[in-house]
Amino acid sequence: MKSSQTIFNDTPLYAQIRAFIVARMHHGEWQPGDRIPGETELAKEYEVSQGTVRKAIDSLVENRLLLRRQGKGTYVASHNSELKLFHFFNISPNEGGRVLPETKVLTVDKRTGLHHELAALEMPAGTEVIHITRVRHLAGPPVIYETMTICANRFKSVLDLTKKQILNNIYELYEQNFGVIIRRTKDKVYAVAASALQAQLLDIEASTPLLCVHRLALDLEDTPVEYRETFCLTQNHHYHSRLS
Amino acid sequence: MKSSQTIFNDTPLYAQIRAFIVARMHHGEWQPGDRIPGETELAKEYEVSQGTVRKAIDSLVENRLLLRRQGKGTYVASHNSELKLFHFFNISPNEGGRVLPETKVLTVDKRTGLHHELAALEMPAGTEVIHITRVRHLAGPPVIYETMTICANRFKSVLDLTKKQILNNIYELYEQNFGVIIRRTKDKVYAVAASALQAQLLDIEASTPLLCVHRLALDLEDTPVEYRETFCLTQNHHYHSRLS
DNA sequence: TAGTGGTCTAGACCACGCC
DNA sequence: GCGTGGTCTAGACCACTAC
Numbered sequence: 162m163k164s165s166q167t168i169f170n171d172t173p174l175y176a177q178i179r180a181f182i183v184a185r186m187h188h189g190e191w192q193p194g195d196r197i198p199g200e201t202e203l204a205k206e207y208e209v210s211q212g213t214v215r216k217a218i219d220s221l222v223e224n225r226l227l228l229r230r231q232g233k234g235t236y237v238a239s240h241n242s243e244l245k246l247f248h249f250f251n252i253s254p255n256e257g258g259r260v261l262p263e264t265k266v267l268t269v270d271k272r273t274g275l276h277h278e279l280a281a282l283e284m285p286a287g288t289e290v291i292h293i294t295r296v297r298h299l300a301g302p303p304v305i306y307e308t309m310t311i312c313a314n315r316f317k318s319v320l321d322l323t324k325k326q327i328l329n330n331i332y333e334l335y336e337q338n339f340g341v342i343i344r345r346t347k348d349k350v351y352a353v354a355a356s357a358l359q360a361q362l363l364d365i366e367a368s369t370p371l372l373c374v375h376r377l378a379l380d381l382e383d384t385p386v387e388y389r390e391t392f393c394l395t396q397n398h399h400y401h402s403r404l405s
Numbered sequence: 406m407k408s409s410q411t412i413f414n415d416t417p418l419y420a421q422i423r424a425f426i427v428a429r430m431h432h433g434e435w436q437p438g439d440r441i442p443g444e445t446e447l448a449k450e451y452e453v454s455q456g457t458v459r460k461a462i463d464s465l466v467e468n469r470l471l472l473r474r475q476g477k478g479t480y481v482a483s484h485n486s487e488l489k490l491f492h493f494f495n496i497s498p499n500e501g502g503r504v505l506p507e508t509k510v511l512t513v514d515k516r517t518g519l520h521h522e523l524a525a526l527e528m529p530a531g532t533e534v535i536h537i538t539r540v541r542h543l544a545g546p547p548v549i550y551e552t553m554t555i556c557a558n559r560f561k562s563v564l565d566l567t568k569k570q571i572l573n574n575i576y577e578l579y580e581q582n583f584g585v586i587i588r589r590t591k592d593k594v595y596a597v598a599a600s601a602l603q604a605q606l607l608d609i610e611a612s613t614p615l616l617c618v619h620r621l622a623l624d625l626e627d628t629p630v631e632y633r634e635t636f637c638l639t640q641n642h643h644y645h646s647r648l649s
Numbered sequence: 650t651a652g653t654g655g656t657c658t659a660g661a662c663c664a665c666g667c668c
Numbered sequence: 669g670c671g672t673g674g675t676c677t678a679g680a681c682c683a684c685t686a687c
Contacts, residue, residue, distance in 0.1 A: 212675095399593040402594070
């Protein structure tokens with residue numbers, strides 16, 4: 162990169178290149194599934210060495226924003242690829258392998274966000290949100306009741322979809338319809354007693370212990386996108402996580 | 406690395422170097438907290454370029470087995486360093502910052518492992534284990550009841566310790582007394598109703614919903630080391646996890 | 650055969666911590 | 669000033685994919 166173009170002399174070159182690449186993905190120039198230019202080409206374009214571009218791409222591959230295919234090229238990651246299908250869905254049967262959930266959307270409403278929802282999403286009081294509730298099955302009776310809250314402005318056209326059009330993997334919907342890519346989530350997990358409504362929907366007795374997950378999903382720029390509350394029966398299923 | 410010494414021509418050089426470094430840590434030549442030789446020195450020793458050693462170290466730093474200090478050197482990570490204190494302890498108060506738990510050890514016994522314990526630890530039926538139970542407080546009344554199961558052979562001298570000598574951060578004990586470094590954990594999380602014993606120990610009513618975590622802790626070589634069952638009150642606390 | 654990512658080298662300069 | 673890790677370069681060869 163020519164010194165005359167170097168704006169941020171305090172940040173490493175590869176970090177600047179990485180930011181440029183993320184910006185082009187975020188802006189929509191490179192869509193999920195697209196192949197991006199080769200390392201040598203990007204190196205020429207930005208006037209840096211191929212090794213520096215490689216280092217920038219390395220860190221994006223680590224964060225699963227890009228994926229490499231040897232001999233073919235580097236691609237923008239997509240949530241609907243097999244690898245990512247289960248990535249943010251960490252509830253599994255106790256016995257047997259992972260199961261893709263079936264989903265029934267119950268309600269889709271627009272309303273003013275509640276205090277704790279807006280606090281989680283870092284939005285000012287009074288902001289309009291879209292509120293979705295749904296029940297999910299995992300190869301059997303219903304085991305998950307879930308509510309999701311998203312910004313009404315950013316996801317306005319969700320209201321135009323029928324309940325059946327709302328995808329099972331809603332992160333895929335964010336990506337395909339709104340260009341919003343979920344990079345990471347923060348979960349807080351509790352044990353609670355089932356409310357009357359939850360008991361009815363999950364066909365259990367009230368006060369049955371339920372796993373309760375408060376999840377915040379963040380996009381590429383670490384902006385909160387969705388606040389979700391998941392209530393899960395853990396008789397035959399569990400929530401899993403790995404630390405390393 | 407001279408070609409005559411190259412044993413695994415199918416694996417990349419940097420991966421071989423990484424394996425050598427891990428072996429020297431695992432073997433005890435480099436203890437937690439030690440400084441390892443500089444990149445140039447290791448490069449000379451293994452007869453590879455400094456860049457290759459760097460790539461090997463990079464991946465170990467990512468996995469938190471090593472940590473770099475610019476201008477000083479590269480160090481073997483230690484669980485008692487501030488950075489790692491909370492790393493595998495992911496239960497926090499709902500309000501306020503993280504709190505270091507106080508711990509009271511209840512029992513330390515040697516017995517034959519139960520079926521599900523040995524299955525988790527991948528040990529043959531009939532293996533002897535050490536079983537520890539304890540209660541933990543987080544700046545207030547007790548909120549955690551926990552049982553831990555470890556291999557009796559590997560951790561024999563734990564039986565010689567008094568209950569007070571068993572450290573609050575038991576992974577630190579594994580590291581300091583046995584040279585076992587925990588690299589990662591796999592958690593399965595459930596919601597359950599408190600048993601009579603748990604209710605008594607946590608001073609709550611029986612059937613109160615409790616968070617139940619089944620945790621397997623693995624060492625550097627991905628061998629299961631400890632199986633733990635944690636029961637946690639989530640009135641004022643929560644279990645947290647991040648996916649990315 | 651041509652282009653891509655994957656690995657590896659040798660050497661350069663910088664920023665930091667320490668003496 | 670010296671040694672450390674941190675960044676960057678220019679070029680090499682390999683393995684894989686596609687034509």
